[in-house]
Every structure is written in structure tokens, then in C-alpha cells.
Amino acid sequence: xxxxxxxxxxxxxxxxxxxxxxxxxxxxxxxxxxxxxxxxxxxxxxxxxxxxxxxxxxxxxxxxxxxxxxxxxxxxxxxxxxxxxxxxxxxxxxxxxxxxxxxxxxxx
Amino acid sequence: xxxxxxxxxxxxxxxxxxxxxxxxxxxxxxxxxxxxxxxxxxxxxxxxxxxxxxxxxxxxxxxxxxxxxxxxxxxxxxxxxxxxxxxxxxxxxxxxxxxxxxxxxxxxxxxx
Numbered sequence: 001x002x003x004x005x006x007x008x009x010x011x012x013x014x015x016x017x018x019x020x021x022x023x024x025x026x027x028x029x030x031x032x033x034x035x036x037x038x039x040x041x042x043x044x045x046x047x048x049x050x051x052x053x054x055x056x057x058x059x060x061x062x063x064x065x066x067x068x069x070x071x072x073x074x075x076x077x078x079x080x081x082x083x084x085x086x087x088x089x090x091x092x093x094x095x096x097x098x099x100x101x102x103x104x105x106x107x108x
Numbered sequence: 109x110x111x112x113x114x115x116x117x118x119x120x121x122x123x124x125x126x127x128x129x130x131x132x133x134x135x136x137x138x139x140x141x142x143x144x145x146x147x148x149x150x151x152x153x154x155x156x157x158x159x160x161x162x163x164x165x166x167x168x169x170x171x172x173x174x175x176x177x178x179x180x181x182x183x184x185x186x187x188x189x190x191x192x193x194x195x196x197x198x199x200x201x202x203x204x205x206x207x208x209x210x211x212x213x214x215x216x217x218x219x220x
Binding site for chain 2: 096
């Protein structure tokens with residue numbers, strides 16, 4: 001079983017839409033959680049860390065549910081520039097485990 | 109952007125040849141990581157380092173070795189390249205455990 005699982009998508013949404021991604025993880029002892037964004041043929045870049053109480057950064061909201069072992073990312077008022085692949089990342093001890101990513105296409 | 113460079117950025121080589129990829133950082137971060145990224149698999153950890161001369165295996169370490177003789181450099185060696193090692197290789201750094209990683213621009217390796 002994979003450490004981290006994500007729906008690969010693609011999610012095709014119009015500009016201005018709200019879209020949500022979920023990610024599940026298998027190790028209940030996981031300590032830290034992140035969302036990264038990766039543009040085509042580029043390196044992943046940190047979008048936001050995910051805290052137990054949930055956190056928001058502008059149009060982006062991340063939630064963690066330890067009991068059900070999932071992480072979510074909500075994007076409000078989608079922009080064309082949000083088109084990318086979103087990677088869910090979970091840290092266990094010294095190692096980071098990446099989901100395969102969810103592809104988002106925002107259309108005009 | 110974090111100061112991480114990778115070299116070479118692109119390489120084509122033949123099966124059976126040794127290949128060394130270099131990751132260089134200017135952030136003085138303690139932790140360095142090598143990943144490979146393949147379609148359908150996401151990023152998978154090959155090896156990581158938690159200090160000079162301190163390294164450990166990741167989930168896909170077979171066929172790869174690493175060395176870290178200086179804080180700023182982390183080398184990944186494919187001792188005898190195979191076609192299954194054709195991939196995009198990313199180096200990452202982090203200051204401490206539990207904090208975010210920053211990635212280099214990647215190396216596209218093709219093994220013919």
C-alpha cells in the first residue's frame with residue numbers, strides 16, 4: 001500500500017470556481033504534512049504546510065484530519081495561474097513521502 | 109528561491125556506464141535528499157543525508173550510492189546505469205527535521 005494516495009485528476013474547472021483535493025496517508029504516526037505545487041517540467045515548490053488546527057493562506061485552505069488520516073486543500077476563486085499539479089507530502093521520521101499528484105486545469 | 113543547483117541538467121548515457129549527479133547548496137542546510145520522479149509514481153526517495161558523511165537509504169536505493177564530504181555537496185552515483193533508471197532526478201534540502209524541503213531544478217537522465 002502506498003504511503004500517500006491522491007486522485008490523479010485532472011480536475012477541469014472554470015475560472016472563479018472553488019475546487020478541493022483530498023489526500024490519504026497510511027501511517028498514523030506521520031508527523032508533518034505539506035502541499036506542494038509542481039508546474040510542468042519544473043521542480044516542486046512548497047505551497048503550504050498543514051497544521052492540526054487547519055490553516056489558510058489567501059485563497060488556499062488546508063485541513064488535516066488525523067482520525068481519518070486525510071489532508072485536504074481547498075482553492076477558492078481559481079485563477080488560470082493555479083493550473084498545476086498539487087502534491088500531498090507526509091513526513092515520517094527523517095523521510096518525506098509524496099503522493100503522485102492531482103492535476104488541476106483552470107479554464108477561461 | 110533557495111540556493112540549490114544540480115548538474116548536469118540533462119544527460120544521455122548508455123547502459124552499463126557509471127553516472128554521477130551533483131547537488132550543490134548555498135543555504136548551509138543540514139539535510140539533503142535525492143529523489144526520482146516517474147509518471148504514476150510521484151517522487152520517490154533514493155537516499156538522504158543528515159550531515160557530512162551521514163547518509164541513509166530511501167525506498168528505491170538499489171543501484172544507487174551517495175556521498176557527502178562537504179555540507180554543500182551531495183553526490184548521487186549510478187554505478188552501472190540501466191534503462192530503468194531513466195528518470196528525472198531532484199535534489200532537495202531542509203534545515204531541520206519536520207520543516208519543508210526546497211528542491212533543485214532537476215536533472216533529466218536518459219539511459220539508452
